Amino acid sequence: MTPAKLCSALVLGATGLVGSTLVAKLKNDPRYRQITCLVRASAGLASANCREVITDFSRLQHYGEYFQVSHVYVCLGTTIKQAGSKKASRDVDFELVYQAAQLAAMHQALSFVWISSVGADARSRSFYLRTKGELEEAIFALDGLNRPAPVRPSLLLGERKEFRLAERLAAMFAPIYSPLLRGRLAKYRPVGAETVAEQMIGLQHFG
Known part of the structure; x- marks a missing residue:
């Protein structure tokens, strides 16, 4: 197993x-x-222990060498409004994430963690939740993938680069309705990006 101090990650x-x-x-x-970090354009993330790789995500299969890491983290996601169509949205939310899982399996990453959603269900009437559910089923059925683990957050709290009115309003009223979500409903409470990031790291295998 890879010693903890020698772990490498792909994001x-x-x-x-x-x-x-x-x-x-x-x-x-x-x-x-x-x-x-596989990125579409430089985002100023590079540091002594972090590198950016400018990536053509339409050709993700050509970046397999970067999946030769201990841990793969996938935080890809979009909306129909942002993507422009249901197909374009699915290309990101399902196809890209599934391709990443395939590459992680091919190169034997120790673990694979990705962001799904609370309520993900392949039989849901919601396009978004159905896509997330279908993805979960596809990834769990993938041969050779080590320790696949989805994180299923509800509404994400934090400052996004793009403005989303519905999310902004929901976040504003979160302090009022969150305490009412108890028991089985607790999973629907809004959650901060920092908490989700910590959950993702906690699901990884450090050997």
């Missing part, structure tokens, strides 16, 4: 709300010697 979606928080935590985690 996809490193510039998003959770991804950027995750990268900051990984940089300061003494168990990691190297973090690699």
Whole structure:
């Protein structure tokens, strides 16, 4: 097994709300010697123990060498409005994440953690939740993938680069309705990006 002090990580979606928080935590985690971020364009993430790799995500299969790491973190995600269509949204939320899982399996990463969603269900009427559920089923059925683990957050709290009115309003009223979500409903409480990033690291295998 890979010694903890020699762990390496690959991050996809490193510039998003959770991804950027995750990268900051990984940089300061003494168990990691190297973090690699696949990014569409330079985002100023590079440091002594972190490198950026400018990536054409339409050709992700050509970046397999970067999946030769201890841990793979996938924070990719979009919305129909942001992507422009259901197909374009699925290309990110399902196809890219599944390709990453395939590459992680091919190169025998020790573990694979990705962001799903509370309520993910392949039989859901919601396109978003159905896509997330179908992805979970596909990844868990993938041969050779070590320790696949989804994180299923509810509404994410934090400052996004893009403005999302519904999320902004939900976040504003979160202090009012969150305490009412108890028991089985507790999983629907809004959660901070930092908490999600910590959950992702906690699911990894350090040997």
